[in-house]
Amino acid sequence: MIHRGRRRSDKITTRSRIERNGLVLIAIIAVLIYGILDSMTSDQTLTRSLIVIFVIVYGFFTQYLINSRKTALEEKERTQQRLIQAESLAAIGQLVAGIAHELNNPLASTSSLIQTDIELLKEQKDKRAIDDEILNDLEFALKELRRAENIVKSVLGLSRQSQAYVEDVDINKAINDTLKALENLYINTRINIIKDFEVSLPMVNGNFANLGQVLINIIKNAIQAIPDGNGTISLKTRYEIETNGVEIECHDTGVGIPKEIINDIFRPFFTTKEVGQGTGLGLYIAHEIIKKHEGLISVSSKQGRGTTFTIDLPCRAREA
Numbered sequence: 001m002i003h004r005g006r007r008r009s010d011k012i013t014t015r016s017r018i019e020r021n022g023l024v025l026i027a028i029i030a031v032l033i034y035g036i037l038d039s040m041t042s043d044q045t046l047t048r049s050l051i052v053i054f055v056i057v058y059g060f061f062t063q064y065l066i067n068s069r070k071t072a073l074e075e076k077e078r079t080q081q082r083l084i085q086a087e088s089l090a091a092i093g094q095l096v097a098g099i100a101h102e103l104n105n106p107l108a109s110t111s112s113l114i115q116t117d118i119e120l121l122k123e124q125k126d127k128r129a130i131d132d133e134i135l136n137d138l139e140f141a142l143k144e145l146r147r148a149e150n151i152v153k154s155v156l157g158l159s160r161q162s163q164a165y166v167e168d169v170d171i172n173k174a175i176n177d178t179l180k181a182l183e184n185l186y187i188n189t190r191i192n193i194i195k196d197f198e199v200s201l202p203m204v205n206g207n208f209a210n211l212g213q214v215l216i217n218i219i220k221n222a223i224q225a226i227p228d229g230n231g232t233i234s235l236k237t238r239y240e241i242e243t244n245g246v247e248i249e250c251h252d253t254g255v256g257i258p259k260e261i262i263n264d265i266f267r268p269f270f271t272t273k274e275v276g277q278g279t280g281l282g283l284y285i286a287h288e289i290i291k292k293h294e295g296l297i298s299v300s301s302k303q304g305r306g307t308t309f310t311i312d313l314p315c316r317a318r319e320a
Contacts, residue, residue: 078298104152111145114138168203169211171237171246171313178215182223189229196236202315204246206293211313214289214297217282218250218309225254225307240312245295248311256303265299 118138179193186193204211222233231253238247257265264270268284290297294314301307 104149107145107149107152111142111149114142114145118142167206167208169206169208170201171204171211171248172197172201174208174212175215175219175235175237175248178212178219181212181216182220185220185223186229189223189226190231191223191226191229192232194232194234196234198237198239201237201246202239204293204313204315206313207289210289211293214286214311215248217286218311221282222250222252222254222307222309225252225256227255231306239315243312243314245312245314248313249308250310251306251308253306256305257299257301257307258303262299262301266297 118135121135121138175195175197219233219235226233233253234249234251236247236249236251238249239245240247261270266283266287268281270284287297290311290313296312298310299307300310
């Protein structure tokens with residue numbers, strides 16, 4: 001992913017140089033043409049008209065190149081931000097994976113002991129009085145420990161680099177399957193799902209299950225972001241010829257993400273949901289899966305107007 005970002009940055013730098021040189025070239029050509037035409041005629045009115053025409057044409061191209069350069073600089077800044085974010089997440093991911101590995105054994109042994117105690121207490125119920133409140137507390141503790149174990153397994157799964165991504169994945173089908181899996185979340189709401197899929201979309205070389213997990217996290221967040229279940233979710237797929245990649249866009253008309261936290265949403269364990277309703281790993285896991293697929297995931301949002309997640313995936317795996 002970092003290499004793709006660098007190639008984009010190099011392209012932007014080259015394009016900026018071409019635009020700057022093009023501006024100078026237009027000015028030189030304009031002066032030469034004016035000089036030639038001025039030497040060929042003595043009509044002052046025609047000369048003034050030519051000057052006006054050249055000024056207008058030069059001004060038009062100048063403004064066009066200024067706008068193009070501004071766009072290129074903005075894209076370069078966005079690419080640099082993505083690179084910084086990707087490198088930060090990679091470092092955090094390694095740290096989290098190491099901590100998760102160390103937590104795995106004590107969690108497993110503690111869960112096993114509590115499970116044994118619960119079973120013993122239940123066996124003693126017929127022989128002597130058992131405090132049901134203590135039993136309920138133990139069962140709750142076991143439930144929370146198992147939830148912690150699942151979190152650890154998710155993080156450790158991301159740290160393993162041995163999984164091969166060799167399937168041909170139909171992204172349109174993956175999105176449709178995701179919508180079926182999440183149907184119970186929006187079927188009884190007024191959420192309108194709009195699908196704009198490109199026909200004959202090329203296959204993505206990846207893992208269907210893992211990409212499905214990414215789509216579930218993104219679309220589920222979109223559903224939960226829409227207040228009172230009344231809004232629109234737009235799902236779009238496109239083939240990008242320039243990058244030979246597939247672009248997936250998920251836009252919702254939800255509450256949006258505050259500007260001050262939008263750069264943190266891909267960090268592990270960061271969540272705005274209430275305690276017990278979210279682990280803060282959904283978007284982090286999505287980011288890591290997309291990174292393994294040599295892709296990019298980005299987000300833009302305006303409070304009160306909604307959020308757009310964009311995923312770019314290469315159609316062919318990069319050669320090692």
